[in-house]
Amino acid sequence: MRTNRLAKALLVAGLVAGPAMAEENLWVYTTGTDTRPQGSFEFKLSDTIRVGKHSGDYEFHDIRPEIEYGITDKLTIGAEILIFHHDYSVNDRDLQPVFDTQGGEGGRFKDTQYGGFEVALKYNLYSPYKDWAGLSLGLGYERREQYRLDGADISQNSYTGTVYFQKNWIDDKLTLAANVKAEFERRKSPGVLEEEIAFDLSVGLAYRVAPKHFVGIEYRRQQDHLSPFNTETGEYDEPGLQPSEFDLTNFRVGSRHQYGEYIGPTYHFAEKNWWLTAGILFQVQGGGSRHAYVEGSKNWDEHEQYHVGLIYGYEY
Template sequence: MARKWIWVVAILMAGGMGTFPSNAGERMFTYVYESDTLPEGGLEFEQWVTYRNAKAQGNHTRWDMRDEIEYGITSDLQTSLYVNYTQIFQEGVEDFDENGSIDSADTNNEWQFKGVSSEWIHNILSPYDDPIGVAVYLEGTVSDSEGELEEKLLLSKNIGENWVLAFNAAVEQEWNLKHHGNDMEGKFEMDAGVAYKIIPQFSIGAEAKNQRVYPENLAFEEHSVWFVGPNLHYGNGQWWITATLLPQIAGHPDQGNGLNYDDNERIEARLIAGINF
């Protein structure tokens, strides 16, 4: 019951604080969003690549790609359109069902179109001029098999010329569009990042994320996983690139070495490159 209240409060916060949020421009982090938005009229293309590797056994690699166009509607509202696709190679990987027992050990190697996403970010407080930067975020995704809604609260702060801190709290609702009954799967995710600008163009930092999944209309917590790793960023006046390496450091329920492999791998790496127009 308490879990459902967390969801209700989080959705109300996202909806009440601003309406339709979306994604920032230049990214110092690849998992955590900062709270500032593109300037009015700003236009940017971003290419996302996320690599995931290694289950408890067998061979498993997964590449998630997102092509994104981002536009600043006003100085505090931006929108993005994504095209999403995935390549998975899997051999001898045993999936676990919800009871923790071995489900299957399929081999496959396939590309999947993962639908299109519309994302909105509304900046409320500036990370430069206010005590803390605040923005709200809404993303909707539709593919031939699934529908998703994601709401986030984005907090960040630029301290002096060198330090950037960011924290996001996100809830996500996912529906399987191919099955009748349409049970909703919920996710709750927290992301945090810290970066230090060595020179104005280059920074080093670290990111962390914790994701919890609640299937069957939030009936139970299926798993909770923690990732922590380093991050690098380079940006000049025209383009930028950011990369993060995130090994899984803990997962529950434990499916080997203290990690969980339900929808997760031992290691994730994400690279995002953006070009300004």
């Protein structure tokens, strides 16, 4: 009888103060190594708000409803829909492509659009709760019909590979996670073909300051390598940049066109079956080639002043 009471007490304590399981997002971009238990579902709704282009006003909401399912305890499949909302008017004509899309000087672009969809697989190799550290691998496919920067019509197919790392300390109160992602994009717009290889590194550190409450800090760096090809002239628009290629018989990482680095605080609250995450990341460094829009050691054509992330998750 006493043993049963002790077991129940330990179970309750685990639910109240246990580690963030089932791939709870402690940060905005960085994700832990957890996969869903077999046969279980999780619904997520996220809104990543990108604000500021160093000229005029700019706001972009990247809204993603997502569903995940545990095929096995180690393999999770996920699918999400992309909803884009743009509202901007910039003043600098060199800030492309947003300046042209808004209709030039004095114009404004405001629209909510279906952006595309993404499907992904995540396989867990090692658990941060059972092994020295956690390690998972991910594969994904993404289809986009609108450009995230300006909302213009495009036809884009992307293939991604991600490595997830996680290390816990102090009885899982302190969590460190890192994601390394490679993305291979083929994007078509009127008169332009872009074959792009992009790299995304994100690192998050979070501490459970009280039962259910986590505070943290997150760093993210994103960069891409490409040279736009003009399908009408049959030439590259920027000859100074080497193009990326990723056909079966030819692979090359081209010139780095741009990069941006962000850092900022995060907060996570977890109940038994649902959780919330919020964070804000500021661009602290950016740059690129001579064709990129760089002012004040920051990149503005591909990046923004700051990103606000809001994520809700429900498990069932």
